[in-house]
Amino acid sequence: EAGVTQSPTHLIKTRGQQATLRCSPISGHTSVYWYQQALGLGLQFLLWYDEGEERNRGNFPPRFSGRQFPNYSSELNVNALELEDSALYLCASSLDTGLDEKLFFGSGTQLSVL
Amino acid sequence: EDKVVQSPLSLVVHEGDTVTLNCSYEVTNFRSLLWYKQEKKAPTFLFMLTSSGIEKKSGRLSSILDKKELFSILNITATQTGDSAIYLCAPRDAGNMLTFGGGTRLMVKP
Numbered sequence: 001e002a003g004v005t006q007s008p009t010h011l012i013k014t015r016g017q018q019a020t021l022r023c024s025p026i027s028g029h030t031s032v033y034w035y036q037q038a039l040g041l042g043l044q045f046l047l048w049y050d051e052g053e054e055r056n057r058g059n060f061p062p063r064f065s066g067r068q069f070p071n072y073s074s075e076l077n078v079n080a081l082e083l084e085d086s087a088l089y090l091c092a093s094s095l096d097t098g099l100d101e102k103l104f105f106g107s108g109t110q111l112s113v114l
Numbered sequence: 115e116d117k118v119v120q121s122p123l124s125l126v127v128h129e130g131d132t133v134t135l136n137c138s139y140e141v142t143n144f145r146s147l148l149w150y151k152q153e154k155k156a157p158t159f160l161f162m163l164t165s166s167g168i169e170k171k172s173g174r175l176s177s178i179l180d181k182k183e184l185f186s187i188l189n190i191t192a193t194q195t196g197d198s199a200i201y202l203c204a205p206r207d208a209g210n211m212l213t214f215g216g217g218t219r220l221m222v223k224p
Contacts, residue, residue: 004156035214042118042202043157043214056211088155102148102162103212107155
């Protein structure tokens, strides 16, 4: 069974551009989470989607947005890129919103903003 | 605001040593605490702890939670070079939100 898959693996953009990152959850998982991991730092929560709805949002500006599609895959969009957006963006999925569900992570998209 | 502090920040040991990694937290409406291992990019799940004082064990790794003192420890015995990684703890609140600590970077030398 395939794990969480993310694309692209690497993405290079310049300041002011827009980036789109994609995530496919494990089959059967309905919840998708997005995290940002800047170099040397821990995972910072960005967004949580379940059943197509945004359930929670982290402390990030509105230029970070996303959506979840009917097949539960998800997209993270970052507009007006800034240098400090350079980071590893990790997607995770879980079976549902149950409080005892563990998150399974993908290998991330490494975004570099020049 | 929820807060998670992991210590030490980094640790260098030799194969065969035993290590103890610490995670202290302040989380409103605490539900559980998860440990992950991050070797390259994708964190992989190690343990989920919900009850105080009950040790969870998997091979050479074990973990325990103290909900009164608000901390958890992860022990690794007889360390191997393959244990080199960043270890992340993440308490979960009743709203299903995980707050990750900054991690402990462990390096095991041959």
